[in-house]
Structure formats: C-alpha cells, structure tokens
Amino acid sequence: MSGLERRFSRFLERLVGVARADDRVVAVVGMGSTAARERVDEWSDHDFALVTRPGFEDVFRHDLSWLPASDRIALSVVEDHGGVKVVYDDGHVLEFGITDVAGLAGWKANAYDVLTGPPEVHAAMAAIAVRPAGETAERDVALVLTQVLIGVGRARRGERLNASDVIRGQAVGHLLRAAAGRLPLDRRAALDDLDPTRRVEQAFPGLASRIERLLVLDVEECARGLLDLTTELLEPGWPGFPRRGVDAVRRRLGWTG
Structure with missing residues (x-):
C-alpha cells in the first residue's frame, strides 16, 4: 500500500470510529x-454519505465538530441541495450528503x-445501485440545440460571459450525456x-x-462546431434524431450556407 493509500484509508478509519461512537x-x-x-x-476527495x-x-x-481533525477545517459550505463540501488547511477535500435511512x-x-x-x-444501497439510470x-x-441557440443569441447581444457558460458548459454537458446514451456500451464502460x-x-x-x-475557439465558432459534431456523432442510425430542430437552429443563426 502506498503512502497516499495509507493516508486515504487512515482518514476513513478515523471517520468510521467517530460514527460508531455517536448513537x-x-x-x-x-x-x-x-x-x-x-x-x-x-x-481524490473523500466522498461519503x-x-x-x-x-x-x-x-x-x-456543526462540523464531529469530523476528524475538525480544528483544521479551513472552509466549509452547505450547498443548496443540502450536500456539504469541506476543505482542510492542507487542501484535503470532503464531499458528503446527510440523510436518514428512509431518505436513501x-x-x-x-x-x-x-x-x-x-x-x-x-x-437500501444495493437497491439504489441496480436502479437503471434511465435513457435521456x-x-x-x-x-444541446436549445443551448446553442440561446447561447449564440446572448453572445450576439454582447453577453459573452453568460454565452460562454451556456455553450462551453451546458451544451457540452448535454452533448456528452447524449453521446453516453447513444454510443455502444463497450465504449462507455469507463464513464461514470x-x-x-x-x-x-x-x-x-x-x-x-x-x-x-472547439472550446478554445470564439464562442460562436465553438457553438457551431458543437452543433456540427452533434449531428455527425448522433444522427446516423437514429430515426428519432431531431433533424427539424437542427435545421431551425441553423436557419435562425444564419448557418445555412
């Protein structure tokens, strides 16, 4: 076991010890x-429930005083969904959620x-782990199509920072999720x-x-490239691909030439 693995495991041992001592x-x-x-x-952070x-x-x-070495916590935040992120003074990160058994x-x-x-x-965990993720x-x-259209519109009105988030963040995320749902299983085995x-x-x-x-291009060039890539990657062999939507986005943005 490497030093890194020992440190990682040692923290978990301390965390489990704290939990077992608290009814x-x-x-x-x-x-x-x-x-x-x-x-x-x-x-890697420590990710736990x-x-x-x-x-x-x-x-x-x-009240995070229950955590191991709580006096070394440099930063903590409760997210809007109730999850907690903690940063220790050496940069060690925790991400955890809190629930009761029914909430699992x-x-x-x-x-x-x-x-x-x-x-x-x-x-409860065994039941959760086998639940299908669903086709999205x-x-x-x-x-992807709506965010490309919205993002380019915002870029053209001068809202370039927001446009960058919509296109480089949201549209890319949806493209990757769509690809994971459509591409062959043997190619997505490594994905989360x-x-x-x-x-x-x-x-x-x-x-x-x-x-x-694409991400290093001008925001509109990036958006157009993502639309082209989406069509190239996902349309072949997919009768349900929204070709009419793609054509509408291209017409509205003047990308028909």
Missing part, C-alpha cells in the same frame, strides 16, 4: 472513489461501500454512469480531443 449516526457509506479505491489519486437518525441531519450539516431511497449511486452500518443500509439521450440532444462528463478522455479519447479543440 445519532446510523451508517457511513463511501461513494465514488471512496468506494472504488483503485481510482484514488492525489486529487452520513446516515443519521431522523431529525439529526441539520445538526451534522451545520431517493439517492443515486453506482460504486458504494458501507463502511459501517446495519443490514437495512446495505439493502432524446432530452439531452434537444438541450451518474455523471457521463467524467472520465470522457478514457472512454472516448477522440471525442474528448475534438471538444477540447
């Missing part, structure tokens, strides 16, 4: 690379590891099925390189 805590569940430990590198008795979620969310039913997960917890938590390709490709914008370089290196080259 308000039901379970700790590792998520992401905290469960799939073979993916851990120097940039803290399962508490009902009614104690906000206590643990807003509404969560999503792929890799997980129940580090400590009763059988009902194991059963039709919705996502439609959102909860967030197919992760590890694209491993799963689709050619696609990742093409998008990366």
Whole structure:
C-alpha cells in the first residue's frame, strides 16, 4: 500500500470510529472513489454519505465538530441541495450528503461501500445501485440545440460571459450525456454512469480531443462546431434524431450556407 493509500484509508478509519461512537449516526457509506479505491489519486476527495437518525441531519450539516481533525477545517459550505463540501488547511477535500435511512431511497449511486452500518443500509444501497439510470439521450440532444441557440443569441447581444457558460458548459454537458446514451456500451464502460462528463478522455479519447479543440475557439465558432459534431456523432442510425430542430437552429443563426 502506498503512502497516499495509507493516508486515504487512515482518514476513513478515523471517520468510521467517530460514527460508531455517536448513537445519532446510523451508517457511513463511501461513494465514488471512496468506494472504488483503485481510482484514488492525489486529487481524490473523500466522498461519503452520513446516515443519521431522523431529525439529526441539520445538526451534522451545520456543526462540523464531529469530523476528524475538525480544528483544521479551513472552509466549509452547505450547498443548496443540502450536500456539504469541506476543505482542510492542507487542501484535503470532503464531499458528503446527510440523510436518514428512509431518505436513501431517493439517492443515486453506482460504486458504494458501507463502511459501517446495519443490514437495512446495505439493502437500501444495493437497491439504489441496480436502479437503471434511465435513457435521456432524446432530452439531452434537444438541450444541446436549445443551448446553442440561446447561447449564440446572448453572445450576439454582447453577453459573452453568460454565452460562454451556456455553450462551453451546458451544451457540452448535454452533448456528452447524449453521446453516453447513444454510443455502444463497450465504449462507455469507463464513464461514470451518474455523471457521463467524467472520465470522457478514457472512454472516448477522440471525442474528448475534438471538444477540447472547439472550446478554445470564439464562442460562436465553438457553438457551431458543437452543433456540427452533434449531428455527425448522433444522427446516423437514429430515426428519432431531431433533424427539424437542427435545421431551425441553423436557419435562425444564419448557418445555412
């Protein structure tokens, strides 16, 4: 075991020890690379779920003194969905959600590891992990088109920073999700099925390189390139591809020549 792996595991051992000593805590569940430990590198954070008795979620969310080495916390924030991010003074990052056992039913997960917890938590996580992610390709490709149109419109009125976010962020994200839903399974095995914008370089290196080259272009050139790439990548063999929508976007933006 490397020094990095030992440090990563040592923190988890301390976290589990804290949880077992507090009767308000039901379970700790590792998520992401905290469960799939073979993916851990120097940039990996500790990603976990803290399962508490009902009614104690906000206590643990807003008072972080229960965390190991809490005196070394440099920054913490509670996100709008209730998740928590913590940064220690050495740059070590935690990302965690807090729920009770019943609340786990509404969560999503792929890799997980129940580090400590009763059988009902194991059963709840097993049920979550096999739940189909659902097919979203039709919705996502439609959102690529709408975001290209909206983003270019904002760029043309001078709102270039917002346009960049809409096109380089939102449109790209929807394109990657649509691609993950349509391309052959053997090519998307490396992707995170909860967030197919992760590890694209491993799963689709050619696609990742093409998008990366587009991202450094002027925002409108980037948008036009993304629309061309979406059509090239997804239209062949897909009867439901929204060709009428593509044509409408091209006409409105004057990209018909």
